[in-house]
Amino acid sequence: xxxxxxxxxxxxxxxxxxxxxxxxxxxxxxxxxxxxxxxxxxxxxxxxxxxxxxxxxxxxxxxxxxxxxxxxxxxxxxxxxxxxxxxxxxxxxxxxxxxxxxxxxxxxxxxxxxxxxxxxxxxxxxxxxxxxxxxxxxxxxxxxxxxxxxxxxxxxxxxxxxxxxxxxxxxxxxxxxxxxxxxxxxxxxxxxxxxxxxxxxxxxxxxxxxxxxxxxxxxxxxxxxxxxxxxxxxxxxxxxxxxxxxxxxxxxxxxxxxxxxxxxxxxxxxxxxxxxxxxxxxxxxxxxxxxxxxxxxxxxxxxxxxxxxxxxxxxxxxxxxxxxxxxxxxxxxxxxxxxxxxxxxxxxxxxxxxxxxxxxxxxxxxxxxxxxxxxxxxxxxxxxxxxxxxxxxxxxxxxxxxxxxxxxxxxxxxxxxxxxxxxxxxxxxxxxxxxxxxxxxxxxxxxxxxxxxxxxxxx
Amino acid sequence: xxxxxxxxxxxxxxxxxxxxxxxxxxxxxxxxxxxxxxxxxxxxxxxxxxxxxxxxxxxxxxxxxxxxxxxxxxxxxxxxxxxxxxxxxxxxxxxxxxxxxxxxxxxxxxxxxxxxxxxxxxxxxxxxxxxxxxxxxxxxxxxxxxxxxxxxxxxxxxxxxxxxxxxxxxxxxxxxxxxxxxxxxxxxxxxxxxxxxxxxxxxxxxxxxxxxxxxxxxxxxxxxxxxxxxxxxxxxxxxxxxxxxxxxxxxxxxxxxxxxxxxxxxxxxxxxxxxxxxxxxxxxxxxxxxxxxxxxxxxxxxxxxxxxxxxxxxxxxxxxxxxxxxxxxx
Numbered sequence: 001x002x003x004x005x006x007x008x009x010x011x012x013x014x015x016x017x018x019x020x021x022x023x024x025x026x027x028x029x030x031x032x033x034x035x036x037x038x039x040x041x042x043x044x045x046x047x048x049x050x051x052x053x054x055x056x057x058x059x060x061x062x063x064x065x066x067x068x069x070x071x072x073x074x075x076x077x078x079x080x081x082x083x084x085x086x087x088x089x090x091x092x093x094x095x096x097x098x099x100x101x102x103x104x105x106x107x108x109x110x111x112x113x114x115x116x117x118x119x120x121x122x123x124x125x126x127x128x129x130x131x132x133x134x135x136x137x138x139x140x141x142x143x144x145x146x147x148x149x150x151x152x153x154x155x156x157x158x159x160x161x162x163x164x165x166x167x168x169x170x171x172x173x174x175x176x177x178x179x180x181x182x183x184x185x186x187x188x189x190x191x192x193x194x195x196x197x198x199x200x201x202x203x204x205x206x207x208x209x210x211x212x213x214x215x216x217x218x219x220x221x222x223x224x225x226x227x228x229x230x231x232x233x234x235x236x237x238x239x240x241x242x243x244x245x246x247x248x249x250x251x252x253x254x255x256x257x258x259x260x261x262x263x264x265x266x267x268x269x270x271x272x273x274x275x276x277x278x279x280x281x282x283x284x285x286x287x288x289x290x291x292x293x294x295x296x297x298x299x300x301x302x303x304x305x306x307x308x309x310x311x312x313x314x315x316x317x318x319x320x321x322x323x324x325x326x327x328x329x330x331x332x333x334x335x336x337x338x339x340x341x342x343x344x345x346x347x348x349x350x351x352x353x354x355x356x357x358x359x360x361x362x363x364x365x366x367x368x369x370x371x372x373x374x375x376x377x378x379x380x381x382x383x384x385x386x387x388x389x390x391x392x393x394x395x396x397x398x399x400x401x402x403x404x405x406x407x408x409x410x411x412x413x414x415x416x417x418x419x420x421x422x423x424x425x426x427x428x429x430x431x432x433x434x435x436x437x438x439x440x441x442x443x444x445x446x447x448x449x450x451x452x453x454x455x456x457x458x459x
Numbered sequence: 460x461x462x463x464x465x466x467x468x469x470x471x472x473x474x475x476x477x478x479x480x481x482x483x484x485x486x487x488x489x490x491x492x493x494x495x496x497x498x499x500x501x502x503x504x505x506x507x508x509x510x511x512x513x514x515x516x517x518x519x520x521x522x523x524x525x526x527x528x529x530x531x532x533x534x535x536x537x538x539x540x541x542x543x544x545x546x547x548x549x550x551x552x553x554x555x556x557x558x559x560x561x562x563x564x565x566x567x568x569x570x571x572x573x574x575x576x577x578x579x580x581x582x583x584x585x586x587x588x589x590x591x592x593x594x595x596x597x598x599x600x601x602x603x604x605x606x607x608x609x610x611x612x613x614x615x616x617x618x619x620x621x622x623x624x625x626x627x628x629x630x631x632x633x634x635x636x637x638x639x640x641x642x643x644x645x646x647x648x649x650x651x652x653x654x655x656x657x658x659x660x661x662x663x664x665x666x667x668x669x670x671x672x673x674x675x676x677x678x679x680x681x682x683x684x685x686x687x688x689x690x691x692x693x694x695x696x697x698x699x700x701x702x703x704x705x706x707x708x709x710x711x712x713x714x715x716x717x718x719x720x721x722x723x724x725x726x727x728x729x730x731x732x733x734x735x736x737x738x739x740x741x742x743x744x745x746x747x748x749x750x751x752x753x754x755x756x757x758x759x760x761x762x763x764x765x766x767x768x769x770x771x772x773x774x775x776x777x778x779x780x781x782x783x784x785x786x787x788x789x
Contacts, residue, residue: 093756111778
């Protein structure tokens with residue numbers, strides 16, 4: 001393997017590991033604010049119990065996000081120096097604003113949010129919770145702006161091969177940004193909804209009688225049931241936007257080699273890059289045309305349109321994009337089924353009489369948001385290849401001159417660390433759930449040891 | 460009026476690095492001191508840095524972010540040269556950051572493992588940062604001599620971090636732990652002295668340009684307060700450490716504040732030496748800077764946000780002032 005491919009795998013591994021945790025903290029911040037506001041409004045201790053459990057998950061996820069985020073800011077220089085040299089004038093300010101407005105807001109108020117409940121007035125603690133949630137969301141906004149600009153760049157001009165910004169409003173509101181932002185925020189919401197529902201289901205299975213657990217379970221299921229239809233609509237609109245601006249990506253997602261009308265929706269296929277066709281194809285006639293153009297006779301672009309005269313391939317690798325897309329959609333459908341079934345069961349039977357089988361199924365869904373989110377990111381990012389910035393900078397032109405064996409050794413080191421941490425993270429969350437379910441005090445639980453000042457709801 | 464934008468950004472970046480070295484320096488130092496503490500003491504040491512470390516580490520992101528956005532060419536040039544130590548540092552930062560969270564949440568039987576990783580990560584971070592400082596000072600060239608020198612600066616910086624960490628604990632702890640921290644600080648002062656000395660002596664030796672900047676008349680005269688004040692501060696810290704603890708906890712803040720000032724002086728000296736180069740003796744800040752219009756956009760944001768950051772960092776330190784007790788989510 002060459003340094004280019006290894007650097008891509010390394011960056012992909014780093015950013016995949018990183019995105020897992022912001023995906024949780026973005027929405028979990030708002031859910032914590034919801035718990036806190038419910039506590040302020042009702043004075044019911046169960047909401048604070050839910051807050052206290054989930055704030056620990058938040059702290060853990062936040063720390064994982066911070067440390068893996070630091071890695072990201074170095075990777076540009078160590079592996080992709082060409083990126084900042086070419087598009088630094090656009091990417092720089094966006095990254096700077098991300099660090100300035102958001103990162104600090106989160107990190108500085110996080111201390112008060114986590115450990116300050118008894119040290120500050122209740123409303124300051126609520127405010128700190130809000131600012132952390134707001135900060136994580138702003139973080140996501142700036143990063144999505146930059147990422148979207150890499151897909152659909154505008155508002156710039158090239159001088160001596162270097163990008164210079166000419167219109168910042170055009171850069172901020174580039175064509176794919178609104179769709180990508182909404183799609184990602186909803187993905188975060190769904191990931192958290194299933195995490196809360198799944199972990200709470202696990203606790204209910206362990207005969208946890210705490211009211212806080214039941215309220216969290218209900219919150220998770222209803223949140224998921226409400227968000228998933230929105231996500232399906234948002235995803236469809238994002239797909240149409242991609243068809244307009246990055247047709248080669250859509251062709252790869254559909255596994256469509258020749259431009260055609262009445263294009264089938266492929267349920268299964270193994271795209272073959274040697275023969276430039278699909279093996280073992282199973283499809284529903286005309287459905288891709290209907291989804292993408294809302295017309296059975298609509299024309300869907302084919303991959304063969306994106307091959308240069310000299311045979312250079314200008315479209316992304318098909319197999320990876322095709323299957324990432326299907327995994328994402330498949331998990332989405334599973335989410336729709338499980339969350340609506342859950343909402344129905346809650347309505348008919350209530351939280352105390354949920355079927356065991358359903359609770360077991362939901363526990364298994366706890367981390368499914370991650371699977372869908374990663375699959376979605378692989379679809380869109382691999383779908384951008386061979387470009388790093390569409391039409392502006394090819395990925396191969398940005399890679400650093402570091403030798404392949406060096407990149408390979410650091411890649412292996414990162415992968416080992418990440419695999420270990422992933423296991424530890426998931427294990428500790430379920431451990432916290434097991435302990436909480438048995439009613440044991442958690443480590444660092446405010447109620448252990450001497451009785452501290454009792455928590456008061458904010459006015 | 461035209462502003463010297465590259466200079467402003469170099470100053471902002473330098474300030475961020477300095478703030479990082481002081482702030483993350485103390486929490487890294489606390490980690491480095493772990494093996495010398497009992498399990499109970501470790502919990503209190505962690506409690507003393509708990510509310511701060513996330514924000515402290517963010518200064519590194521700001522510093523490297525400013526390098527990335529304001530001097531994109533230099534970012535690539537420096538980081539590809541430092542590829543291996545940077546990777547090791549990042550893995551070390553990851554390990555200690557997550558160990559910090561895990562040790563508090565994992566079952567008691569696993570705590571020793573996380574404590575070990577917290578120590579190991581803190582230690583490796585200090586070593587690699589000091590190593591990179593050494594290589595940078597030597598002009599980013601990898602020869603056996605330079606690697607040897609960089610290994611030394613790695614050890615010195617690690618000991619210096621443990622020193623400022625001990626100074627932080629002196630202020631945040633009381634009783635037996637405070638007494639212990641005072642002896643740790645006494646034993647660690649040499650790291651600060653040798654570290655500053657090594658860099659100060661090596662820099663002019665590497666480049667005649669830097670040598671002339673320091674040792675020509677009349678620069679020598681008006682630069683003389685820098686080494687003199689450093690020597691005075693070292694003397695003051697040494698004197699205080701011999702007398703602490705005092706009745707009513709007087710002067711427990713002094714070692715930390717004086718050490719911060721010492722770090723600032725050392726850093727100012729380095730900045731003076733290298734200016735205007737950002738890649739030593741190869742690329743100046745003016746050659747590496749991004750386009751002025753992009754720098755303007757960042758500057759406006761920075762001027763609004765950095766005072767806010769300073770204000771609420773101060774607020775956070777105020778909220779968590781006083782002696783650290785057990786850490787609780789209350």
